[in-house]
Amino acid sequence: MVENLQKTVAIVTGASSGIGRAIAKNLAAAGSNVVLVARRKQRLNDLATEIEKANGQSLPIEADLTSSDEAIRVVNETIDKFGTLDILVNAAGVMLNGDSIETPVKDWDAMVNVNLRGLMYLTKAALPHLKESAEKSDRKVSDVVNISSVAGRFAASQVAIYSATKFAVTAATEAWRQEYTRQHIRFTVIEPGKTATELFDHRVGENEAFEKMFGKVEELQADDIANTVHFIVTSPRRMAINEVVIRPTDQA
Ligand code: NDP
DSSP: OOOTTTTOEEEEESTTSHHHHHHHHHHHHTTOEEEEEESOHHHHHHHHHHHHHTTOEEEEEEOOTTSHHHHHHHHHHHHHHHSOOOEEEEOOOOOOOOOTTTSOHHHHHHHIIIIIIIHHHHHHHHHHHHHHHHHHSSSOOEEEEEEOOGGGTSOOTTOHHHHHHHHHHHHHHHHHHHHHGGGTEEEEEEEEOOBSSGGGGSSOSOOHHHHHHHSSOOOBOHHHHHHHHHHHHTSOTTOOOOEEEEOOTTOO
């Protein structure tokens, strides 16, 4: 991997698992100082050790992003340690789909609280620092990459609230893009299809809609999404990639 993110600082949420973990490793390999955020501290510590062994730098921070105070603390600890913030990747998410009569309202709340509120709190706390980095850093640009979903473009039966949170992520990303692009903060939304991670283990019971939608496709790998993020954040300053849909080739 070419070390083209030297001297940058990146926060990656969802770094304890799946897509977030792969993105964190990828950015660290490219020279970024990566702040690893999730609730499972041991997993973050293990990843930090792995990154260190590969001569990278990271800072694991255990945080529950459903709290605005926690999101603010993540950004404050990042600035205390590294002095700046250039890249924010919001990958933390939960998916608890199922029959809407059977699904407990706490599962819907959990998706809204992590997928939307968590992303919203952290983005808000990070924005002043991203703005400063876009003005003062060598890159003269900063990046926010939000992981939405194909469910953020197409609604499906039994996926109502997950889909609603991801449509919201897609909408907020576009609105923020318009608000901050002249200040050289690039906003990108990535909408992956089925990717081999623990996400599908969150869900209880069968999900007919998902089975129908996906069938037996050859899933994407978390590294496929990480490589896409790498391409986005290392693109030249003049080039902003606003939206990327990535489906498994077999996924109709
Ligand atoms: P994983 O379940 O593997 O990872 C989810 C991550 O979110 C974990 O690191 C988890 O960490 C973190 N997380 C969950 N709740 C919180 C919380 N309250 N505070 C902080 N972190 C939290 O799933 P994926 O890697 O697949 O998911 C990453 C993103 O990609 C999600 O936004 C998901 O919606 C999206 N996506 C995934 C697809 C797929 O097919 N896998 C397809 C489309 C989009 P911890 O539990 O340690 O807190």
